Structure formats: C-alpha cells, structure tokens
Amino acid sequence: MKTLDIIKPENLVYKRTELMTDNTLSYCPGCGHGTAHKLVMEVIEEMGIVEDTVGVAPVGCSVLAYEFMDIDMQQAAHGRAPAVATAIARTWPNKYVFTYQGDGDLAAIGTAETIHACNRGENIVIIFVNNGIYGMTGGQMAPTTLPGMPSSTSPYGRDTCSTGSPLKITELVANLPGVYNVSRHAVHTHKHVRKAKKAILKGFQDTRLRKGLTLIEIVSNCNSGWKMQPRQSNEWMEENMFPFYELGDIKVDGKMINKK
Amino acid sequence: MAEIKLMKGNEALAEAAIRAGVDAYFGYPITPQSEVIEYLMMEQPEKTTGMVVLQAESEVAAINMVYGAAGAGKRVMTSSSSPGISLKQEGISYMAGAELPAVIVNVVRGGPGLGTIQPSQADYFQSVKGGGHGDYKLYVLAPASVQEMADHVEDAFEMAFKYRTPVLILSDGVIGQMMEKVQFKEFKPRWTDDEIYQLHGNWATTGKKKGRERNIITSLDLKSEKMEGRVHRLMKKYAQMEEEDLRFETIKCEDAEYLIVAYGSSARIAQKTVDLARAKGIKVGLLRPITLFPFPKKQLMEFTKQVKGILSVELSMGQMVEDVRLAVEHKVPVEHFGRTGGIIHTPEEILDALQQKLIKN
Numbered sequence: 001m002k003t004l005d006i007i008k009p010e011n012l013v014y015k016r017t018e019l020m021t022d023n024t025l026s027y028c029p030g031c032g033h034g035t036a037h038k039l040v041m042e043v044i045e046e047m048g049i050v051e052d053t054v055g056v057a058p059v060g061c062s063v064l065a066y067e068f069m070d071i072d073m074q075q076a077a078h079g080r081a082p083a084v085a086t087a088i089a090r091t092w093p094n095k096y097v098f099t100y101q102g103d104g105d106l107a108a109i110g111t112a113e114t115i116h117a118c119n120r121g122e123n124i125v126i127i128f129v130n131n132g133i134y135g136m137t138g139g140q141m142a143p144t145t146l147p148g149m150p151s152s153t154s155p156y157g158r159d160t161c162s163t164g165s166p167l168k169i170t171e172l173v174a175n176l177p178g179v180y181n182v183s184r185h186a187v188h189t190h191k192h193v194r195k196a197k198k199a200i201l202k203g204f205q206d207t208r209l210r211k212g213l214t215l216i217e218i219v220s221n222c223n224s225g226w227k228m229q230p231r232q233s234n235e236w237m238e239e240n241m242f243p244f245y246e247l248g249d250i251k252v253d254g255k256m257i258n259k260k
Numbered sequence: 261m262a263e264i265k266l267m268k269g270n271e272a273l274a275e276a277a278i279r280a281g282v283d284a285y286f287g288y289p290i291t292p293q294s295e296v297i298e299y300l301m302m303e304q305p306e307k308t309t310g311m312v313v314l315q316a317e318s319e320v321a322a323i324n325m326v327y328g329a330a331g332a333g334k335r336v337m338t339s340s341s342s343p344g345i346s347l348k349q350e351g352i353s354y355m356a357g358a359e360l361p362a363v364i365v366n367v368v369r370g371g372p373g374l375g376t377i378q379p380s381q382a383d384y385f386q387s388v389k390g391g392g393h394g395d396y397k398l399y400v401l402a403p404a405s406v407q408e409m410a411d412h413v414e415d416a417f418e419m420a421f422k423y424r425t426p427v428l429i430l431s432d433g434v435i436g437q438m439m440e441k442v443q444f445k446e447f448k449p450r451w452t453d454d455e456i457y458q459l460h461g462n463w464a465t466t467g468k469k470k471g472r473e474r475n476i477i478t479s480l481d482l483k484s485e486k487m488e489g490r491v492h493r494l495m496k497k498y499a500q501m502e503e504e505d506l507r508f509e510t511i512k513c514e515d516a517e518y519l520i521v522a523y524g525s526s527a528r529i530a531q532k533t534v535d536l537a538r539a540k541g542i543k544v545g546l547l548r549p550i551t552l553f554p555f556p557k558k559q560l561m562e563f564t565k566q567v568k569g570i571l572s573v574e575l576s577m578g579q580m581v582e583d584v585r586l587a588v589e590h591k592v593p594v595e596h597f598g599r600t601g602g603i604i605h606t607p608e609e610i611l612d613a614l615q616q617k618l619i620k621n
Contacts, residue, residue: 052467054332057478066476072465074331075478077354080324083316087328087336088465090312091284092453095332095467113324116317 017042019050021070026061030230032220033061035187036129037068039197040098043204044071053096054088056081058110060102061135079110082117085124096207098125103144104134107169114169121178121212125203128170128215131222132241139225143167146240151225166244170217174251180212182251186219186242188234199249212254219245264443269409269436270295272444273339273365273429276410278305280417281448283334284312286325288344291377292433293367296339309450319344323351323364330360331477333456333464335417339365341433342383343374345391352426353392356494357479359463361420363413364398365429367436370602378602379433381524384579387430388553395491397498398428399505400552402523406440408550414445419505423497424463430552432575434525434604498553507550508559512538516545518618519563520610521584522573523549526598530573532607537614544614552580557587564591569618573610574598593618 019041027033044053050071057065059078066073076084081099089097106114106128117124133151134140141151141158144166148157158166174182181203185196196218203214219241223233249257267275274296277285287297297315305311312329316322322338329336340348345366355362366387370380387400399419401412409431416427451459457466468474481487512534513519522530527548537544547563549556563570569592572581578596585594597613599605 050467051469054465054467056328063480066474066478070468070474072468072475073477074328074465075358075476075480076327077324077350080320080327080351083321083324084328084331086314086321087284087286087325087334088332090314090325091329091334091336092332092466112317113321116321 017045019045019070021068023067025068026064028224030221030223030233032131032187032218033129035193036127036196036218036220037065039187039193039200040100040127041069041071043197043201044096047201047204049096049204052094053098054092056085056088056097056099058099058101058105060105062100062102062129063136065100079105079108080113081105082110082113082122082124082126086117086120086122089122089124093123096204097123098127100127101129102135103128103130103132103142107143107167111169115173115176118173118179118213118215119176121180123207123210124213125200125207126213126215127200128217129220130217130245131220131225132166133222133225135222135225139222139227146244168245170215171250173215174256178212179215179251180206180254181214183249184217184219184245184247186237186247188221188237217245219247262443262445264441266439267406267442268295268439269403269406269431270367271299272406272410272442273413274299274303275444276413277337278303278309278311279444279447280414281309281335281450282311282337282413282417283450284314284329284336286314286316286322286336286338288316288319288322288340290341290344292369292379292437293339293341293365295436296365309447311450319347320351323348326362326364327351327355327358327360330355330362331358331465333460333466335451337363337365339367341367341369342371342380345383345386349386349392352398353394353396354479355426356392356396356398357394357490358477359424359494360426360477361417361424362426363416363420363429364426365431368430368432370600376602377433379525379575379604380600380602381432381526381575381598382577382579382600383430384552384574384576387428388555388583396494397553398426399423399501400428400430402430402550402552403435404524404527404548405435406438406442409435410442410444414448423501425497430524432525502554505551506554506556508556509548509550511546511548513545513547513563515543516566517543517568518545518614519567519570520544520546520573520614521549521560521570521580522546523552523580525604526573526575529605529607530610533610533614536607536611542619555583555587560584560587561589561591564588567592569593569595571610571614571618572596573605575604576600
C-alpha cells in the first residue's frame with residue numbers, strides 16, 4: 001500500500017488550514033513560530049472571516065509572516081505594528097485586525113506603541129511571541145531575556161544590575177482599562193496548542209463584539225538563538241521561562257484574574 | 261457661490277481636508293502647526309463626513325498610523341513641524357518603499373535641533389533630497405498663501421493616488437500662522453467601501469476577497485534583483501512626475517534682467533521686492549516653484565538666455581540655491597540670500613542683496 005492510497009476523505013483526521021501558503025517556512029526547525037502562525041490562520045478560517053481580516057507583520061523573525069499567511073497583510077516598521085493596526089481598525093471598523101510581533105519588536109522599540117494602543121483599547125488582537133531573545137539578528141539580548149541568560153550581547157549572562165530585569169509587558173498592559181483579554185500560552189505540546197488556539201479564537205470573537213484589545217503572549221523557544229537542540233530548548237523553556245512567565249489567563253472579559 | 265472665510269493657514273488646511281473627503285488624520289501637537297489637529301478636534305468631522313481624527317502618542321506613531329490606513333486604501337494625512345517631521349522620516353521612507361499614497365504636511369520652523377518655533381525654510385534638503393533612508397523622493401508642494409494651504413490638500417491627494425506615493429506639503433510657520441481670505445471648494449464625499457474595493461482592490465489590504473491573490477504592503481525585498489527592480493519602478497514614477505506634474509509660477513519675468521527664485525513665504529516677500537526694484541528701474545522677475553520636486557530645471561535653464569543673474573531667496577542659509585545652480589550649469593551667476601533662525605527677511609533686504617551680490621559685480 002502506498003502513502004497516497006490511504007489519503008482518502010474517510011481517513012482524514014487532520015487537514016492543514018488553507019490559509020497557510022505552500023511557501024517553505026523561513027523559521028528554524030523546532031521553532032514555535034510555525035505553530036503560532038497556523039493557529040491564527042485556523043481561527044480565521046474557522047470563523048470564515050478571511051475577506052475581512054488584515055494582519056500586520058513586525059520586524060524580526062516573523063517579518064515575512066505574509067509569505068506564509070494567505071491573507072491581506074501589511075509589514076510594519078520595527079515596533080510600530082500596533083500603530084499600523086490602530087489606523088486600519090479605526091478606518092475599517094468592521095474588519096478584524098491583528099498584529100503578530102516578537103518581544104524585541106513589541107517590548108523594546110515598540111513599547112510606546114504597544115502601551116498606547118492598549119490604553120486606547122483599540123479593537124485589535126495582538127499575538128506576542130516571546131522567546132526571550134532577538135532571533136532574526138542572531139541571538140542578542142531582548143527586554144525579555146531572563147536574568148543570567150546568555151545571549152550574543154550578554155555573553156556572560158544577563159546582568160540585571162546594568163541591564164534591568166526582564167520586562168513583563170503582558171502583566172503591565174493587563175492593568176490598562178482598555179485591554180479586554182490578556183493571557184499567556186505556549187505552543188510546544190498538544191495541550192498548550194489547544195489552549196492557545198482557544199484564546200486566539202476568543203480574541204477574534206471579542207473583536208467582532210467590539211470589546212477592545214486582546215493580547216495573547218506565546219512563550220516560545222528559540223533553539224538557534226539559545227544554542228540548543230529543539231527538544232532541549234523546549235525543556236529549558238519549561239524549566240526556566242515558565243516559572244518567570246507564568247502561563248494562563250491574566251485578564252478575561254475586562255476582569256483581572258486573581259492568581260494569589 | 262463658494263464660501264469665503266478669513267482663516268489661518270493651518271485652519272484652512274484642516275477645513276480643506278474635511279472637504280476633500282479625507283478618511284483619517286493622525287497627528288501630534290507641535291508648534292507652529294497645532295491648529296491643524298485643534299481645528300479638526302473642534303469640528304468633529306467624525307460626526308459629519310466620518311473622517312477619523314486621532315491624536316497619536318508620538319509623531320512616530322502618527323506616521324505609522326498613516327502607513328496603516330494608506331495601506332488599507334484610505335485617504336489619510338498627518339501634519340507636523342520640523343523636529344516632528346524628522347521623527348516621521350523612517351515612516352515616510354517605508355511608505356515610499358511600500359508605494360503608499362498619503363499626504364504629510366510640514367509647517368517648517370527653524371532648526372537644527374529644537375531650534376525655534378519661528379518660521380523657517382531650512383527643511384528644503386530634507387524634503388526634496390529624501391529625508392529618510394534609501395533611494396526615493398517625495399512629490400513636494402510648496403504653498404505660498406492660505407488659499408494654497410487649502411487647495412494643495414486635494415492636489416496632494418490627487419498626486420498621491422496617481423503615483424501611489426507619499427506627497428509632502430512643505431509649508432512654513434508664516435503660511436501656517438498668517439490669516440488671509442480663503443475660498444473653499446464644495447464638500448467631496450469620502451470613498452465608500454465599495455469604491456475602495458473597486459479602485460484599490462488590486463493592492464490595498466482590505467481583506468482577501470475570493471478570486472484574488474492576497475495583497476501585501478511591504479517595503480522589503482531580500483532578493484537584490486527584486487529590490488533593484490522596486491527602486492527602478494520608483495524612479496520611473498519620479499521621471500513621470502517631472503514630465504507631467506511640474507508646477508511653477510512666473511511673475512513679471514517677460515522683460516526681466518535679473519531673476520529671483522523663491523517658494524512659499526519667501527516668494528510672497530520677494531514679490532514685493534520685484535515691485536521695489538522695478539520702481540528703481542531694475543527689471544527683476546520672480547520664478548516661484550510650486551512643486552519643489554519636481555523642480556523647474558528646464559525653465560531655469562531657459563532663463564539663462566535672458567537674465568544676467570539669479571538670486572535664490574530662502575529662509576535658510578542656502579539650500580534650494582544648490583538646485584538652482586545645478587539647473588543653470590554655471591551659465592549665469594547664482595547667489596543666495598536668506599535670513600535664518602526664525603528671522604524673516606524684508607523685501608528691502610532682498611533688494612539690497614540682489615544689488616550687492618549680482619548687480620555691483
């Protein structure tokens with residue numbers, strides 16, 4: 001029996017979303033970006049909103065997101081995606097607008113745009129992929145790099161005395177009244193993928209209801225930047241990133257979740 | 261009968277934007293142009309034409325909002341003054357690269373640095389030589405009256421969409437702040453959603469409709485051959501602008517023996533110099549570029565057959581004068597005169613400079 005013989009409709013248990021193009025992903029093998037991309041596209045496909053959705057890609061590893069997402073997209077200047085998305089959402093109030101940004105883009109150079117778009121409660125979804133490093137430029141220290149974590153610009157480990165502590169921008173913006181949903185997820189296991197997708201779906205559904213801004217942080221690995229094997233990087237992420245960047249809901253339907 | 265009003269240049273520009281069917285304005289306060297956003301906030305066009313007006317958190321955010329709305333096929337503009345325009349340069353470069361239509365207004369004040377809030381024309385280089393990074397130009401309009409502050413808004417949008425390029429209205433603190441009578445055009449409706457799908461559906465990101473490829477707004481081409489092709493495409497547009505959309509005005513040039521070249525507020529002042537000179541028997545004419553890019557190069561070259569010398573008058577230490585010199589290829593003497601730092605030259609000072617620099621030699 002050849003492989004093609006078993007590809008029959010009755011045997012179909014999983015189908016790749018049609019909103020991912022056939023272009024080969026530019027991400028390193030083992031990276032979480034591909035899964036995060038797919039989840040966003042699945043939600044858009046399942047909601048049937050592709051004709052009314054505009055995405056905004058950042059500068060960073062996902063600068064070429066528009067090569068993989070088969071939807072209308074704009075590529076924004078470094079850090080400015082929330083400003084770009086603000087204008088699209090304001091001038092096309094019935095559209096679904098989302099940004100897809102990394103931690104350098106969203107939490108360093110784009111801090112002002114992030115905080116003010118959140119504070120205005122723009123009716124957009126922000127997908128924030130946090131891998132604690134600048135991946136695209138070759139593994140430099142990010143605002144989210146953990147204390148003591150080595151990078152090419154903190155080769156002896158991040159020294160919090162001189163570079164500050166990792167910025168938990170997700171918790172920070174959760175306190176702003178305009179922000180409706182904030183949660184933190186991961187995409188390295190089936191369980192985490194399902195939870196992340198649910199949060200993304202809720203974000204887009206709340207956009208439809210004009211509830212305000214949803215920010216979904218996805219803590220992900222950067223095996224190349226961290227100089228690890230993919231599996232090792234996921235283990236390292238669980239052991240080191242998750243205790244600091246705690247997964248789960250932070251704000252739901254405008255209400256802060258008290259975790260104690 | 262069209263309405264005639266007495267208004268500040270900045271206010272006239274804002275009113276004209278509402279009437280031109282502009283979809284959105286994103287700005288940030290800075291003297292001497294804050295009246296633009298103040299007027300719009302007071303008028304609340306959101307309730308009449310549906311125009312979005314938003315005060316951004318910075319000039320940087322404002323220009324990137326312009327990028328977003330322009331990329332979604334909307335008529336969108338921003339305004340600022342010199343230091344704020346410097347901050348916008350990255351976004352303007354991105355828009356030029358991504359071929360986005362939008363209008364940016366610079367009500368120039370003196371620099372460098374925080375400089376002064378008084379008028380200046382020292383942003384000429386920044387406006388016509390690029391400003392941001394990379395191989396690009398802007399179509400640059402230079403209003404010289406409150407009436408033109410109003411008229412240039414619609415003209416600018418026409419050019420922005422004809423060429424799918426950012427257009428700069430290079431005003432200055434004099435034109436922005438002074439009051440003159442101004443006649444407005446009738447209200448022009450904003451494009452409907454369907455009109456945008458029809459007019460710009462082949463490039464704007466409005467949501468991927470069935471039966472078409474996805475639309476992508478980007479200035480990135482990692483393949484060098486493609487990037488070079490993109491730049492060549494831009495250069496073709498600029499060449500077409502020079503052929504089809506150069507604008508200038510000549511005043512009393514028919515018998516002129518000396519030519520003053522000036523734009524914006526300096527052109528208004530130099531107009532008086534022309535009369536003062538002629539009262540003294542010196543035949544002076546004025547060439548006023550209305551577009552600074554494209555620049556009236558051929559016309560200036562033509563004048564070398566007629567005039568003995570050219571004086572470039574600008575509220576700067578001499579920027580446009582370099583383009584005048586390039587245009588005339590040393591066929592006649594070209595000199596510069598201008599005050600700077602926020603000081604505005606008088607018609608008499610210009611005449612003195614003309615006599616000392618060109619006639620006595």
